[in-house]
Amino acid sequence: MPSNSAEFAPRGAREWLAAVFLRAVVRIAVKPVLSPKVPIPWQRWWLKRLTALVRPGHRVKIEEGVLGGVQGEWVRSARVSANTGQSAAILYLHGGGYCIGSPATHRAVATRLARATGLPVFVADYRLAPEHPFPAAIDDAVAAYRALLEMGPVVVAGDSAGGGLALATALAGRQLQLNPPAALILFSPWVDLTTSRLSDKAAEHDAVLSRAWLNCCARHYLSGGDPQAPLASPIYGDLHGLPPTLIQAAADELLHGDAVRIHDALLNAGVAVRCEIIAALWHGFHLHAGMLPAANAAIERAAGFISHSIAPPVLDRVH
Numbered sequence: 210m211p212s213n214s215a216e217f218a219p220r221g222a223r224e225w226l227a228a229v230f231l232r233a234v235v236r237i238a239v240k241p242v243l244s245p246k247v248p249i250p251w252q253r254w255w256l257k258r259l260t261a262l263v264r265p266g267h268r269v270k271i272e273e274g275v276l277g278g279v280q281g282e283w284v285r286s287a288r289v290s291a292n293t294g295q296s297a298a299i300l301y302l303h304g305g306g307y308c309i310g311s312p313a314t315h316r317a318v319a320t321r322l323a324r325a326t327g328l329p330v331f332v333a334d335y336r337l338a339p340e341h342p343f344p345a346a347i348d349d350a351v352a353a354y355r356a357l358l359e360m361g362p363v364v365v366a367g368d369s370a371g372g373g374l375a376l377a378t379a380l381a382g383r384q385l386q387l388n389p390p391a392a393l394i395l396f397s398p399w400v401d402l403t404t405s406r407l408s409d410k411a412a413e414h415d416a417v418l419s420r421a422w423l424n425c426c427a428r429h430y431l432s433g434g435d436p437q438a439p440l441a442s443p444i445y446g447d448l449h450g451l452p453p454t455l456i457q458a459a460a461d462e463l464l465h466g467d468a469v470r471i472h473d474a475l476l477n478a479g480v481a482v483r484c485e486i487i488a489a490l491w492h493g494f495h496l497h498a499g500m501l502p503a504a505n506a507a508i509e510r511a512a513g514f515i516s517h518s519i520a521p522p523v524l525d526r527v528h
Contacts, residue, residue: 372398
């Protein structure tokens with residue numbers, strides 16, 4: 210798969226208006242809550258309330274599950290049986306700065322991904338900081354990944370902190386001599402917990418994130434640990450030999466720079482990587498799948514990337 214990058218933008222007045230409306234809603238309803246001034250339990254409570262307003266849509270089945278001792282949710286397209294035997298699957302690691310978020314908050318993106326690929330998606334409910342600091346999240350992600358490998362090829366995907374965690378999972382799996390993922394899908398990945406390279410200009414435009422909140426989350430997660438530890442900040446790890454990787458990020462987001470940096474680092478390490486930057490959008494836009502056409506289109510492109518990264522006979526068994 211060629212290593213390249215591309216830029217996308219909302220098409221037409223209707224998509225542009227949808228983006229403008231949702232950006233305003235997110236800036237008003239979410240950004241003020243993602244603040245060091247708001248206690249973590251209140252942030253979790255508010256996101257849970259907002260999540261209750263989102264419906265996963267038709268043609269999907271959502272069931273609680275456990276993989277490798279890790280709680281989570283299975284999200285399956287209605288056309289996929291829960292008893293498909295050995296088959297490919299997606300491990301999805303949700304975002305939230307390692308402190309908030311859950312399978313419930315990410316059902317929109319998980320269900321869209323399941324429908325677009327036809328693959329079962331396991332959304333891990335990994336342990337969160339500050340109650341469970343590093344390396345609890347990576348331990349849980351690896352445990353779920355190891356269990357999924359027993360069923361067949363695994364694509365590891367995630368957004369924001371979950372994107373960094375997906376990359377860290379691949380690095381940890383390599384250390385443990387596990388089979389590598391079939392592909393990595395990184396939506397706006399947070400790969401550098403030092404936050405030293407965040408742009409002040411990007412911070413002004415981001416409708417969701419602030420530098421102060423990310424710094425607070427990093428402190429909770431690291432709990433005094435090294436912010437450059439590769440399994441916490443994969444940008445500082447040895448990236449050679451990793452699987453085909455797709456990165457998608459918004460042009461108007463604080464982690465835009467992280468997405469570009471990890472793309473360049475993977476490219477320099479000889480990894481087959483593609484980076485897509487979507488104009489006029491904000492951090493976490495994938496979570497608006499079903500409401501935002503640009504999010505739907507981005508996930509469809511991710512599904513295409515996955516289909517090219519997994520052997521066709523495997524996909525034939527799943528569909």
